[in-house]
Amino acid sequence: MAAYDVSLDRRSVLKGAGALVVSIVLPGPAARAAPATAILRPPSPSQLDSYLSIAEDGRVTAFFGKMDMGQGVDISIAQIVADELDVDFEQVSVVMGDTARTVNQGGGSGSTGIERGGVPLRNAAAEARRLLLDLGSEALGVPSDRLATLDGAVFDRNDASRRVDYRELIGGRHFDVKLEWNGSYGNGLIASGMAEPKSPADYKIVGRPFPRRDLPDIVMGTHEYVVDVKVPGMLHARVIRPPAAGSVPVSVDESSVDHIPTARVVREGDYLAVVAEREWDAVRASQQLAVEWSESAAAFPDMDELYDHIREAPVVRESAGGGRASDIAPDIEAFNAALGTADRVVEAEYEFPFQSHASMGPACAVCDVREDSATLWSGSQKPHYAAQGVARLLGIPEDNVRAIWVTGPGSYGRNDAGDAAMDAALISRATGRPVRVQGMRHEGSGWDPKAPASVHQVRAGLDARGNVVAYSFRSKGFSAGDVESNESNPSHTYAGLVSGWPLAAVHRFANPADRYELPQKLRYWQTIAPLYSGASPLRTAHLRDPLGPQMHFASESFMDELSVAAGADPIEFRLRYLGDTRDADVLRAAAERYDWQSRPSGATGRSGDVLTGRGVAYTRRNNSVVAVIAEVDVFTATGRIWPRRFVVASDQGIVMNPLWLRRTLEGNVIHATSRALFEEVRFSNDNVTSVDWLSYPILEMADAPEEIDIVLVDRPELPPYGAGEPSTRTITPAIANAVFDATGIRLRRAPFTRERMRDALRSGT
């Protein structure tokens, strides 16, 4: 990865009509030596040049205001631009996640990288092509309606020898053309020109498989991660977190680290860190610093009473609507009236634990704070918002902070990267030096914001023929957003909270996403207060497919329970309520690939040491539809569940890059299988006790599936929708349903550990 000359004011360059594009790529160390004092302004969302440039050699650079977490989003952005612009795919490179070079398109967020992030890039490239046709018309003396574009050139359709390359028309210069901008930043940002983008029928590059461009460097050991960023004069730092939530330092014996060369203590109120010139000395100092801590201010319930706590805690917010919308009161009376007509009532309750991002490495950030400005290198998914957060923390203007995204050690939502950014900024200000901070393992697992724990109560009435007459789904749990995924508020970070920013928890949850047309379908959610309202290791935030695994474990397990009660095949039962939809098509595609034989779940003979079953689940996420069939082996002696085979059918609109779409789906299946089988944050009465890979086990190779068979349902007539997360939510219920099919045991508490499965097999429930 290259770094950039931070002294460049990109907007002033863009303002100059026809100005030469200055080469702003410099070798890393040299660039980082450049003063960070220059005030950098982000590119304007309403300038075509903010989204792409064509260099003197004809190479195209796309400026993308999101990032890629290893799913190949940038590759699809290059495909989009290459197709709209009629240039070779290899001619397009993508710059992303640098606030000085890209507009704020929201960063990595909600699987919108291509679906939303691609829109302004597509429009800008289409507009650039329109302008190139105009320029070509002038240069060739041919009316533009007689011209066409191909391979980076404009040519006369009547005489292909009359042609002019893009680089001759615009190479090295700016278009200096305005786009219509909708005034939004983030995921909702749209900018468009006068040109109409191409019809998908004309795509030549979209839809083809392309490998990732960063992967060779990753494999060769030369890819730069945020942990590798080095800035001249940089100190290494470690944050000293309390042994219990809400404990604050009463006294700090700074002499306890006197024997460690260059080590010193940084204290800002209750915020405590150590710094040293060498990383190992900072690590040692963090381990040896003698601190007397106050009593914990937290009083977490006993872990085995977590779900009772959720059931009994007062409701803070209740709504039948979406999490961010205003409240909609659930119509419980109408549901009860319909339920009263039922022949039979089926009900069940499902429980889902806190889960950790537990990223592969603890988060790291480097920050260089100067008098009135700062530069941040971060693995955060949302560098634009992280820059705003740092500016607020430091009390300096937003435009004076530049954030540069560099690949982090794993990225699955609002993990500890958002906290590390603020840590680095705070410690850099305190020491007057650039600071690199990285957590230790116990911080990466123990102190990252968690996915919330929840309880889901589902009830339905069936008539005599086994048809649903009333359906109710209630979620009750911790809010999904003690920590907002957008990192612009220091209140949403450990450093902010400890240094005096108030908790700004947002109460929200959601309802399952499906298209079942059930009569009297009532769904609502209730949130409860956080267990501790300070800098808690159980603060909640977005983890891959936020709330998806929780809610759909319940909703799709319950559909299976209903199908059993109705004596129906679980796929046929679902299709009753899906009509003629994309949803039904995806479910059928999975069934066909699996060679699904119609029968109710659990209707198999059981004998032997290994019981085998199949389970299905279907979900939506926004506009994407996924159906999964899991085939599991249950080992009766040990309780081990091995999901040996998955069939995944996925419709996310038009397929952009089938290679990385398949990889992305595969990654989600495995990540979600880990969460379904192994992952549960453990805690004591005042702290999280899942602090490493032994106390927070995740899936290892032994339990990886034998086969993940993916059916891509291509919808070339539709726009591209998100695929980064949607399949995640489908996995837990598919496994649970397969376990029921294999054993007759209904698992209603995640994760499905060996101990739980073994106990259930012994007790027979």
Added chain:
Amino acid sequence: MATITLTVDGSEHTIDADAAMPLLYALRDDLGLNNPRFGCGLAQCGACTVLIDGQPIRSCVTPVGAAQGAITTLQGLATDGEPHPVQQAFIDEQAAFCGYCINGWILYAVELLERNDNPSDAELRQAFAGLKCRCGAHSAILRAVKRAAGDIRSRRA
């Protein structure tokens, strides 16, 4: 502090360091190598793996004073810039997401295929016990290592 000589990717380096310091910090800070990475500091994940005399070790828990032998890092696997067959197979199979964990997978695979160029599925899974990948590249990694095994066998044939 002790004066310690390390042989890394074919070059000798002499550093002054606390002999108890984990090798990882010597490689990263003293030698400026980036590719071994801190994941856990507890030998539980493999992100810091390097080979010493061909054997994979966790540099996060190996004292630098005890790091005797020829150390090979992921970067040092290549020959004149040409990827090792295992590296090539990981590229061909596109077997990484964030890739932060990649040192462990590739270096354990190199060691396994040195002694067994036709491992069964069970042997592969066993060889990778104790390695972590948080993004879920496991299936792609299995495909890559099987492909590398085939490549190595055909080179030896």
